Amino acid sequence: MEPMPPKHHQESVIMDSHEMTRALTRIAHEILERNKGCRDVGLVGIRTGGVYLAQRLKRLIAQIEQTEVVLGELDITLYRDDLSIRKDQPVLKKTDIPFHISDIRIILVDDVLFTGRTIRAAMDGLTDLGRPAEIQLAVLIDRGHRQLPIRANYVGKNIPTAKDENIRVLLEELGEEDRVAKLINVGTAA
């Protein structure tokens, strides 16, 4: 997850609520197209933002296909590669995947794809739970700057960013108005 924004920042909205719904609807269609329906498909949201997006994809798929896909929640904290070098204690949450992941196609869902390290951790976490037939990746935003050879199968929107810029996906489920914002620092107290 992105850190909390500093006090002095400028927010520019790069995706509003309508655009977000359209992007997710398109991703739902693409998932169905690529997997020829949703038999043996399971959605796994990465905590926290990815879980809400996965729930929305599940609803959209149900609307399009009149079928419920299974849904799980994955906490990647224990699989982070920076656990021993971080100064703060990341908050541990529960992984809750109430179905067998072996031999089905898992769609990992996250809000922002950045360095790729979260996805690496998520894939390690998933393979500890079983052997999926395939792991696919759906993200709402791809902001570039990958540090690992990882690529998403479904992307809501590509947004070129500078490394020090901050992308925030704000969701109704988190008490915000649905939008994606780019935060630009303007003179934080030095």
Place this chain on the structure above:
Amino acid sequence: MSFKRKDLLGLASLSPEEMALILEAAEPFKEVSGREIKKVPALRGKTVVNLFFEPSTRTRTSFELAAKRLSADVVNFSPSSSSVVKGETLLDTARNIEFMQADILVLRHSSAGAAEILAKNSRLSVINAGDGWHEHPTQALSDLLTIKEKKGQVRDLRVAIVGDLAHSRVARSNIHALTKMGANVRAVGPPTMIPLSLQRLGVEVFHDFDKAIAGVDVVITLRLQLERQGRSLFPSIREYARLYGLTAERVQRAAQDVLVMHPGPVNRGVEIAHDVVDSGSAVILDQVANGVAVRMGLMYLLAQRN
């Protein structure tokens, strides 16, 4: 809030918030222990040393499993096979372990305060796995987690602790944990086993079990240390079982959804009757399962400290 301590020596000095933090950290690890692959890489490359100067199977195994499920490397030192028999002091043993670049030391020792002395004199994170009659904090935290899960909360619950409270580190840690979390604690046992000083810890003392158990939400029975017989704490095991054994009839006097707990190992038919151990009220095996999760959560928090 994050856990700032280097060690866990006892619950007397812990705040309710710190205890809640450890329980919160334990929660996700219950899922890990339920997996087919019961392992996460969180403590990869860390070394945990179990240094047990008293015989223990369950606690040592619980710590060992917890460390292994976090991917730490575990070494077990036991005095019979180590240089301790050659006269090395406890502190020197710990310093040697420290300079082998271990990270966490789990200590059980017959002297109260042994863990504290090591913690003060070494960089290692020290976890007290029982020191004399002083404290056994991870056992009490496991009990606390079990109560919280089954009852939803600890505040205002009536809890009876029955047995030899004078010589029980489990009871002492439980009293600290439960009173700090707002429970009403009753200490039950013969006068020889209930020190008057307990009242200073905010517990109500009873010598009549039938009176004490009336309406309680939780009963924690302590193991009767049979080896203490003959030290005139109690006349006979039979008398003890009659006066302080938890029988099905006594359970009837407690609240309807009472939880029956025991830190193990159980003397069936002495401090607790056969049919009570196997009844639906008993959560003794939940305590064991939660013990592994609490120890995983604790080691995770201690290892994150930089």
